[in-house]
Amino acid sequence: MIYLDYAADTPVDAQVLDLFCRISQDAFGNANGAHLLGKNGKQLIEKATINIKNQLNCLNMEIIYTSGATEANNLAIKGVARNYRENGRHLISTCLEHASVSGCLKQLQSIGYEIDLVAIKKDGTVDLDHLKELIRVDTILVSINYVDSELGGCQPIESISAIVAAYPNCFFHVDATQAVGKIPVHLDQIDLVTFSPHKFFGLNGMGVLLKSDSLILEPQIHGGTSTSYYRSGTPFTAGAGATALALELCMAELEERLAQVALKSAWLKKQLSAYPLVSFNSTEHSIPHILNLSVKGVKAQAFQAALSDQEVCVSTKSACSTDNTPSRSVLAVTGSRDLARTSWRISLCHLTTDSELQEFMEIFDFCYKSLTKK
Numbered sequence: 001m002i003y004l005d006y007a008a009d010t011p012v013d014a015q016v017l018d019l020f021c022r023i024s025q026d027a028f029g030n031a032n033g034a035h036l037l038g039k040n041g042k043q044l045i046e047k048a049t050i051n052i053k054n055q056l057n058c059l060n061m062e063i064i065y066t067s068g069a070t071e072a073n074n075l076a077i078k079g080v081a082r083n084y085r086e087n088g089r090h091l092i093s094t095c096l097e098h099a100s101v102s103g104c105l106k107q108l109q110s111i112g113y114e115i116d117l118v119a120i121k122k123d124g125t126v127d128l129d130h131l132k133e134l135i136r137v138d139t140i141l142v143s144i145n146y147v148d149s150e151l152g153g154c155q156p157i158e159s160i161s162a163i164v165a166a167y168p169n170c171f172f173h174v175d176a177t178q179a180v181g182k183i184p185v186h187l188d189q190i191d192l193v194t195f196s197p198h199k200f201f202g203l204n205g206m207g208v209l210l211k212s213d214s215l216i217l218e219p220q221i222h223g224g225t226s227t228s229y230y231r232s233g234t235p236f237t238a239g240a241g242a243t244a245l246a247l248e249l250c251m252a253e254l255e256e257r258l259a260q261v262a263l264k265s266a267w268l269k270k271q272l273s274a275y276p277l278v279s280f281n282s283t284e285h286s287i288p289h290i291l292n293l294s295v296k297g298v299k300a301q302a303f304q305a306a307l308s309d310q311e312v313c314v315s316t317k318s319a320c321s322t323d324n325t326p327s328r329s330v331l332a333v334t335g336s337r338d339l340a341r342t343s344w345r346i347s348l349c350h351l352t353t354d355s356e357l358q359e360f361m362e363i364f365d366f367c368y369k370s371l372t373k374k
């Protein structure tokens with residue numbers, strides 16, 4: 001098997017899994033308990049929390065642990081919308097967002113909130129002039145991803161936050177799920193940041209919401225307070241510890257891994273460029289981990305299935321949008337329905353080997369020839 005779908009999920013690092021097992025067995029008591037194991041668990045969570053904040057250089061933010069970036073996005077967006085509805089009911093986002101963001105916005109729209117989407121330029125970045133036109137005194141949230149999951153496009157986060165900062169009633173949420181652990185991230189000036197460790201060799205079923213201290217959210221899950229007022233349930237001590245370690249391991253090698261992936265990605269792009277029907281939907285702003293391409297005339301699902309028959313794993317759109325509709329992101333960036341229908345994603349990481357990529361190219365060649373012959 002050749003796995004080229006690391007933007008969807010990554011294997012858990014052995015050290016992370018080992019720590020997870022150790023905490024689960026040795027420090028299993030409810031971290032809210034007043035007894036020895038409880039206090040021990042609480043300390044472990046506090047240690048993990050400080051470690052995560054240090055790694056991401058955001059000591060002034062509060063951490064809320066969730067079941068994934070999906071839940072973290074729901075809490076961030078609905079939590080702001082419901083708590084600050086007296087300030088306004090206008091939210092701004094993009095068509096490049098993950099389903100867990102666009103789904104929240106759709107739900108809010110159905111109950112009377114007004115949603116505007118900022119235009120995307122041909123280079124995959126948001127049109128800042130359009131954002132300036134859209135934002136107004138009753139805008140309560142701008143939600144834009146750091147890196148989008150389909151094209152891997154990196155957004156000008158600092159320029160966006162400067163625009164949002166001029167509106168005191170407006171908060172800035174960044175879904176950083178495809179950025180954290182892969183590229184350097186700058187989170188100051190952002191009010192809400194979401195991500196999940198299963199994208200960087202941590203656990204599935206775990207997510208993080210970073211929230212600036214001054215911001216108040218309406219909780220989405222009610223019950224007893226856990227590690228945070230905003231998220232009920234027994235604290236996930238081993239999950240917090242495992243997340244902190246996964247992040248620490250990635251951050252320690254961030255630059256080296258990024259350089260390795262960039263080399264592999266450039267090699268792959270060069271090989272694929274030799275095929276006349278191949279075009280790339282990722283842009284110069286895309287992170288090297290994600291390469292989105294189209295093979296003219298061949299539906300994305302057909303190419304993916306042909307590769308899958310040869311035990312190659314790639315994906316069409318993001319794994320969370322499994323319907324067969326054309327990609328909204330590719331349509332927005334390229335303006336072409338044909339490209340949107342034929343686009344699929346290869347995603348790499350530092351574990352991807354040169355021989356895997358060479359073998360992938362042989363399989364790609366076989367699929368290309370069989371699917372494009374008249």
Ligand code: PLP
Binds near residue numbers: 098
């Ligand atoms: N946001 C982005 C940009 C993603 O790529 C994903 C997962 O693919 C999510 C959110 C959802 O993450 P989770 O699976 O942790 O809920």
